Amino acid sequence: MLEDLRQDDYELLARIARRYYVDDRTQEEIAREFALSRPKVQRLLDRARRSGIVEIHIQAPPWLNLDLEDQLRETFRLADAIVSPSRSDPQSQREAVARSAAQYLGRCLRDGTVVAVSHGRDTGEVPRFFHPGRRLDCTFVSAMGGSPRVDAPTNPNEICRALAERCGGRAASLYAPAYVESAEMRDRLLAQEAVAHTLRVAAQASVALVGIGGTDDGCTMVRSGCLSMDEMARLRAQGAVGDVLGNYVDIEGRPIASPHQDRLVALSVDDLRRIETVVAVVSEVEKPPAILGALRAGVIDVLVVDAGNARAVLDMAGASGPNHPRPRAASPRAQEVIGRATVR
Amino acid sequence: MLEDLRQDDYELLARIARRYYVDDRTQEEIAREFALSRPKVQRLLDRARRSGIVEIHIQAPPWLNLDLEDQLRETFRLADAIVSPSRSDPQSQREAVARSAAQYLGRCLRDGTVVAVSHGRDTGEVPRFFHPGRRLDCTFVSAMGGSPRVDAPTNPNEICRALAERCGGRAASLYAPAYVESAEMRDRLLAQEAVAHTLRVAAQASVALVGIGGTDDGCTMVRSGCLSMDEMARLRAQGAVGDVLGNYVDIEGRPIASPHQDRLVALSVDDLRRIETVVAVVSEVEKPPAILGALRAGVIDVLVVDAGNARAVLDMAGASGPNHPRPRAASPRAQEVIGRATVR
DNA sequence: TTCGCGACTGAGCAATTGATCGATCGTACC
DNA sequence: GGTACGATCGATCAATTGCTCAGTCGCGAA
Known part of the structure; x- marks a missing residue:
């Protein structure tokens, strides 16, 4: 230099x-x-x-991990990355990440913005910290079906409702389970106008707020009864490391072709890719492979994560394979208001 | 902070x-x-x-001594201070300081600028390094009389001539010795129009280039035969530590009232104070007390000095007395072209 | 509840800064 | 010596930045 x-x-x-x-x-x-x-x-x-005669140094507090954010952004070609400080307690870790995500979300929203929302424990914490300050005429729409067991705060419909309540916006629910019994049943459900309409709205969202699921037996999909432990084991055997909206991928970010995929009521990976700003929120400790797979799948624009996972993902990524299969157009962190039809 | x-x-x-x-x-x-x-x-x-979150650091090379310059500027309320790197050999030290002074001088000058010039070994080295790059329609005028012994390069007239030659300007000589035999003789000399005119022009200069003389037996005043060793000893006994243009001062910057003063053909301390930018050049090792006295007298606006003297002067200043008796208006380092009558 | 105070906000303007462009100058090569 | 290239320069203009000021908001006291 x-x-x-x-x-x-x-x-x-x-x-x-x-x-x-x-x-x-x-x-x-x-x-x-x-x-x-x-x-x-x-x-x-x-x-x-x-020439380096002038050195400008940002005296950032060490817990800010701005360097990790930079590395994530660069390694995975993300529009943005937010690393929240490490917490030893899983619950407060989740809250820390959710707080960051909520702040970020607040900055993304304009009147008229449509936000597609997934399920998940991390995602479910976001509404608690969502204080946009002013009324926002936004629409929060479920991007995937619900889970059979009543586990309210992690269900997408419920998260949408809570988010909408926080900012005075609207919630659009998806009246369908995440996984149905057969592909045929899925197709019939999608033929229902109520379901189809909601998914169309979700597909046209400009922002998505999603979690990244794991494939262990304690993951949300299993806990909420969407998938059985056997099914999860089969997915693992096929190389699945995690999912976004029920779309499972392997460690390289390639989709897992499996029967589950055909029974899923949710936005597809391609739908997600068309969404301008997909914000993923993750905090659990078992997540690094899932995060890596999701990032490599190229569906994530903004990653909100804890420092531990961030470091782990970067370590794993450094050890293997290409990390950004899909060079995305640099998408602005906050997009303009789009004169898009909103649903009621 | x-x-x-x-x-x-x-x-x-x-x-x-x-x-x-x-x-x-x-x-x-x-x-x-x-x-x-x-x-x-x-x-x-x-x-x-x-708040200090942003730190801007100038990666200055250590030999630049920007910190010393700052301290000098601040301690003595100087418009500017330039510290040139230390050299072990006195002659190359003198050259280094003279080079800095020449550069500075070049930056001060505009067409029409009048520069009053003193004698001295340091001052005498300045012309060698004076390359203003373009023709400058300046006038260099002797601010004090000459010395009886032929010591060409340290005589003000000669320095003026050399400076003028370097930039295509004019030199105005003072046809008088620095010290004459009596006050009466001085007054008669000053009544000569040739002498009076030159001194008037010098008094109206906007820039002055002066040395700071010492009071040891090897100083320029003695070497050049202006003052005898006896006279110098008497000055020392009166507390004199140095001079600017033959005006001797003590360590506190107070003028020495002595018969010499009345025999001097040169600009007075008050004349100097009225000059916008008085640039002093000093390099010799015996000089710290002289420099301190001159600085405290408040006649210097810009000090060009070697690192050793700079440190010594700051040390001495820290130990005693007030250092800036005359808060000067912040004078710009390079003044505007002044539509002042020039002499031919 | 209403008022007053102070802090904060963003519109708008003036100053500063960054960038482009043709002109000029030095230099290396023919 | 002549020519062509590249570097450098400062005039000029557009973008960015700093700053002022009137208006707003929240908060505490009456």
């Missing part, structure tokens, strides 16, 4: 840089002082910065 | 500061990204800088 500067140059650059950055003079003043033209001063300042 | 920031604030400030200073986004972009107004981002950035 450091150019090979002549001593005179070095001296002039340092002097000018000090005048500008430390003494807060204007380039104009400096130009007069050193009998140079203003553009020349500008070029010198530029050179001083590029 | 560091305010007591709340954790949230801290996080936001750090994030925004990083986006701005590290990622080079505009405030506008950042405002969009964080859903804030642009002025708000500005205020946050401002706070981040003032």
